[in-house]
Amino acid sequence: MSAISLPQSPGFRLDGRRALVTGAGRGIGLAAAVALAEAGAAVTLLARSAAEIAAAAEAIRAKGGLAEALACDIADIDRFAALMAERPAYHVLVNNAGTNRPAPFHEVTPADFDAIIDLNLRAAFFAAQAVVKRMIADGINGSIINVSSQMGHVGGPNRGAYCATKWAMEGWTKAMAIDLARFGIRANTIGPTFIETPLTAPFFENPAFKEWVLGKIKLGRLGDVRDLMGPVVFLASDASALMTGSAVLVDGGWTAE
Numbered sequence: 578m579s580a581i582s583l584p585q586s587p588g589f590r591l592d593g594r595r596a597l598v599t600g601a602g603r604g605i606g607l608a609a610a611v612a613l614a615e616a617g618a619a620v621t622l623l624a625r626s627a628a629e630i631a632a633a634a635e636a637i638r639a640k641g642g643l644a645e646a647l648a649c650d651i652a653d654i655d656r657f658a659a660l661m662a663e664r665p666a667y668h669v670l671v672n673n674a675g676t677n678r679p680a681p682f683h684e685v686t687p688a689d690f691d692a693i694i695d696l697n698l699r700a701a702f703f704a705a706q707a708v709v710k711r712m713i714a715d716g717i718n719g720s721i722i723n724v725s726s727q728m729g730h731v732g733g734p735n736r737g738a739y740c741a742t743k744w745a746m747e748g749w750t751k752a753m754a755i756d757l758a759r760f761g762i763r764a765n766t767i768g769p770t771f772i773e774t775p776l777t778a779p780f781f782e783n784p785a786f787k788e789w790v791l792g793k794i795k796l797g798r799l800g801d802v803r804d805l806m807g808p809v810v811f812l813a814s815d816a817s818a819l820m821t822g823s824a825v826l827v828d829g830g831w832t833a834e
Contacts, residue, residue, distance in 0.1 A: 795830025
């Protein structure tokens with residue numbers, strides 16, 4: 578009998594690769610950094626909060642991971658681009674920094690609109706661009722993971738400006754995937770549902786809001802940052818080698834109906 582030739586799994590390891598996570602001091606960003614480090618990547622944690630990311634990087638190193646802290650506001654597009662230009666290319670970007678200022682559509686102020694657009698859209702767009710330019714210069718086949726939201730696929734009350742940024746992110750991720758495919762650079766989004774983080778905690782102090790959210794999540798619970806750690810590693814690794822321009826929804830079934 579002839580031997581059966583079995584396919585070999587591409588694996589989820591990231592040994593020898595460099596990963597950058599923005600907004601890495603807490604919440605989703607911190608979880609992403611931990612997950613990438615556990616998979617073997619050398620991780621750079623980037624955020625404005627220098628002390629916070631320094632402590633996080635130290636904690637990752639204490640567990641045997643490779644991590645460093647880099648203090649920068651990604652809204653400072655010129656400084657961020659300069660930092661990327663002077664460093665070796667990253668293989669992975671988790672483009673996570675973001676914000677929200679919930680308000681009914683008819684009450685959104687220009688100041689709040691600009692703050693959300695400037696970080697979630699403008700800064701995220703040009704952060705990805707700066708990382709990609711260095712990837713191309715160094716000949717790196719990389720993975721861009723834009724942290725979007727289920728609200729990039731549906732609407733929601735009090736989230737007009739936020740939805741505007743996340744729907745836009747879904748669109749430009751598809752466009753960049755087309756532009757970058759010839760360089761071996763992939764671009765995908767992760768679309769979480771409501772995740773319990775320091776950013777979202779104040780929202781859930783409103784019982785009616787929490788009840789509404791749980792009524793929309795078919796699995797019946799809020800998301801935990803650990804729910805995103807596997808998908809991040811998947812999109813960063815060779816396990817997703819044929820995926821680009823795609824959206825991975827981690828929403829507990831919110832968008833299923």
